[in-house]
Amino acid sequence: MNTTNYDIVILGGGCAGMQLMHQLIHHTNYRGESILILDEDKTYLQPKSWCFWHKSEDHPYQSIFNTTWNNLSIGFPEGIKEKSINPYRYSFIKSESFFDFHFKEIHQNNHIHYSNDKVLKFEKCGNDFFIETNQEMIKTKALYSSFWNQAEVANDRSIFLQQQFYGWEIYTDQPVFNPRAATLMDFSITQTNGVNFAYVLPHSEHNALIEITGFCEKEYSIDFFEAVLKQYIQKNWNCSYKIIKTERASIPMTNFTFKRFTKEGAIAIGTAAGMVKPTTGYAFNRIYRDSILLANQYFNKEVPAEFSHTRFKFYDRLLLQLLKHSPSKGLHILKQLFRKVSYQQILCFLDEDSSLFQEALLFAKLPKKDFIKQIF
Numbered sequence: 001m002n003t004t005n006y007d008i009v010i011l012g013g014g015c016a017g018m019q020l021m022h023q024l025i026h027h028t029n030y031r032g033e034s035i036l037i038l039d040e041d042k043t044y045l046q047p048k049s050w051c052f053w054h055k056s057e058d059h060p061y062q063s064i065f066n067t068t069w070n071n072l073s074i075g076f077p078e079g080i081k082e083k084s085i086n087p088y089r090y091s092f093i094k095s096e097s098f099f100d101f102h103f104k105e106i107h108q109n110n111h112i113h114y115s116n117d118k119v120l121k122f123e124k125c126g127n128d129f130f131i132e133t134n135q136e137m138i139k140t141k142a143l144y145s146s147f148w149n150q151a152e153v154a155n156d157r158s159i160f161l162q163q164q165f166y167g168w169e170i171y172t173d174q175p176v177f178n179p180r181a182a183t184l185m186d187f188s189i190t191q192t193n194g195v196n197f198a199y200v201l202p203h204s205e206h207n208a209l210i211e212i213t214g215f216c217e218k219e220y221s222i223d224f225f226e227a228v229l230k231q232y233i234q235k236n237w238n239c240s241y242k243i244i245k246t247e248r249a250s251i252p253m254t255n256f257t258f259k260r261f262t263k264e265g266a267i268a269i270g271t272a273a274g275m276v277k278p279t280t281g282y283a284f285n286r287i288y289r290d291s292i293l294l295a296n297q298y299f300n301k302e303v304p305a306e307f308s309h310t311r312f313k314f315y316d317r318l319l320l321q322l323l324k325h326s327p328s329k330g331l332h333i334l335k336q337l338f339r340k341v342s343y344q345q346i347l348c349f350l351d352e353d354s355s356l357f358q359e360a361l362l363f364a365k366l367p368k369k370d371f372i373k374q375i376f
């Protein structure tokens with residue numbers, strides 16, 4: 001079997017693999033190092049809607065933002081609360097645009113290679129990694145991996161919930177949507193089996209993606225999701241509509257200790273590195289920040305450090321425990337959070353950019369008894 005050498009190999013060309021490739025080739029010290037991305041699954045063919053908040057207007061993915069909102073809404077049984085999130089914006093990228101953007105970069109750079117070959121195994125010998133695919137043997141000194149084993153995480157003794165969601169992108173006859181604000185969480189829907197909420201991304205007065213989301217252990221049926229969706233659309237907009245796209249997925253919510261390195265010694269990226277925030281399911285921005293860090297470390301010849309146990313992991317564990325064992329209390333805390341704390345402070349906290357002092361102010365506004373019970 002032939003052995004081909006690459007400077008860098010990335011296993012998985014999804015959200016994390018592509019963002020890492022982008023940061024590497026745009027790094028000021030990049031000198032045409034060869035990069036191979038291996039992904040057998042063609043995940044890019046399954047459309048996803050990625051949203052995230054960001055501060056700057058000058059975002060590297062600005063050119064492929066599909067929609068950007070300056071306001072966010074939260075729905076309570078007593079009504080919707082819409083607020084500006086300035087200086088943040090909430091932006092939406094279609095995964096199709098994201099992959100087009102990155103495949104263009106791949107095609108324009110002779111040093112980047114993309115392959116759908118199947119990875120059979122990979123291991124480290126001395127300073128080199130050897131990756132065996134169904135076609136060839138590959139050798140590299142820098143290996144990044146987004147492969148992870150969901151069963152291993154689910155069978156661990158960590159808390160494990162699923163963020164399940166199902167939604168429709170619809171077109172309506174009437175101009176019914178408010179395109180100024182995305183609805184992050186509307187808690188006014190039925191609360192069975194876990195914490196449920198509706199998520200609404202209005203792209204225009206006639207067009208929106210509406211999803212029903214549940215933080216729960218039990219798998220929801222499509223019938224359940226569709227019944228709640230229909231009821232939600234009927235209650236809020238009461239108009240005729242055409243479904244143009246369906247999205248269904250589930251994202252792990254766990255305090256499993258993801259490691260910086262895989263057991264083979266490769267550098268883990270994306271979900272495999274715990275970049276999905278356990279309590280929200282957001283990962284896009286965390287992956288973005290991590291990709292910048294990893295690209296810097298690569299060119300500075302620094303070995304990445306193992307992840308440390310931050311206080312944010314502790315907060316995540318407390319909320320996950322509440323959501324798992326007392327969903328009604330978890331729901332109450334989420335509602336109180338959005339009622340009493342400014343949306344900007346919440347976004348800053350979820351980005352893990354807040355100071356201890358800011359966190360103390362935030363927690364002071366929440367029912368402390370429920371949190372304290374989770375510690376003991």
Ligand SMILES: Cc1cc2nc3c(=O)[nH]c(=O)nc-3n(C[C@H](O)[C@H](O)[C@H](O)COP(=O)(O)OP(=O)(O)OC[C@H]3O[C@@H](n4cnc5c(N)ncnc54)[C@H](O)[C@@H]3O)c2cc1C
Binds near residue numbers: 043050148282285287
């Ligand atoms: C439908 C959906 C919507 C989401 N929406 C948001 C959002 O709005 N905002 C947000 O911040 N986050 C969101 N997330 C969470 C997060 O951004 C994504 O899960 C993100 O795709 C994680 O990046 P990743 O590279 O780790 O995984 P992926 O993007 O799934 O990429 C992993 C890649 O590795 C490949 N791969 C894995 N194992 C193997 C193997 N053994 N052999 C070969 N190839 C393999 C897969 O084919 C895939 O291409 C969403 C997730 C989903 C599923």
